Amino acid sequence: MKLFYMPGACSLAPHIVLEWIGKPFELDRVERGKTREPEFLAVNPVGKVPALIEEDGRVLTEAEAILLYLAEKFPDDHLGASPTLEAQYEMHKWMSYLTGDVHPAFYPYFLPQRYITDEHQYPAVREAAYKQIDACFQLLDHHMRDRTYMVEKRRTVLDPYLFVFCCWGKSLSKPFTDYPNLHRFLMQMADDAGVQRAMQAQRITL
Template sequence: MKLFYMPGACSLAPHIVLEWIGKPFELGRVERGKTREPDFLAVNPVGKVPALIEEDGRILTEAEAILLYLAEKFPDEHLGASPTLEARYEMHKWMSYLTGDVHPAFYPYFVPQRYITDEHHYHAIREAAYKQIDACFQLLDRHMSDRTYMVEDRRTILDAYLFVFCRWGNTLPKLFTDYANLHRFLTQMANDAGVQRAMQAQNISL
């Protein structure tokens, strides 16, 4: 397998999961601003990371789909949901929330130029985006109030994904320690050996 990633992007989540799985894989680094270059568009025509090339040449894209794929491909690692209807629902509910609410909330904050060309409005866009990010973090902080992991009291693919967004949140103006439970989770994950290997490989820190 070969994972195409951008340092610190959402592709960090499948990178962490691959470290947890412990099977051989390669990395393909894509520099920021280079996802629309012909070489990478040949891998993923959408021009986004992550992209995962399987041994048979199949190309998998979209972080959520890759995470769920890896959990199913390596069931012995127990990184997916338990085989009950309720557990699968919880897994998909939170995966959908992270993908559909949390991740998009950061786009206008980090890249307001995607939405408007007038730089004078960037600050207002970032302020509006931060309100959405804060609302997401408050909900997640409440969810994690009595939990070590997102679901089932064990490490799953959801934790790798949530770690990415907590790490992003750690760079925002509001002190991340204000989200006490998420900050505890961030610290816990930062001490995980697989997380540390992935961050070292990507040359990133908290």
């Protein structure tokens, strides 16, 4: 397997999962601003990381889909949901929330130029985006109260995904310690050996 990633992007989540699984894989770094270059578009026409190339040449894209795929492909690592309807619902509910609400909330904060051409309005765009991010973090912080992991009582592919957004949250104006349960989760994940290997490979730090 080969994972195309950008340091610190959401591709960090499947990278951590691959470290946890422990099977051989390669890394291919995509530089920021290069995802629309013809070389990478030949891999993923959408022009986004992550992209995962399987041994048979198939290309998998979209972080959520790759995470769930890896959980299904390597069931012995127990990174997916338990085989009950309720557990699978919880897995898909939170995966959908991270993908559909939390992740896109950061886009206008980090990239206001995608949404407005007047540079003088960038602070207003970021302020509006921050309010949405803060609402998401407050909900997640409440969910993580008295929890070590996002669902069940063990790590799953949800945890590296949440970890990525917690890392991004440290760049906000509000101290991340204001979300005490998320901050605890962030520090707990930072101590994990697989997380540390992935971050070292991507040359990123908290």
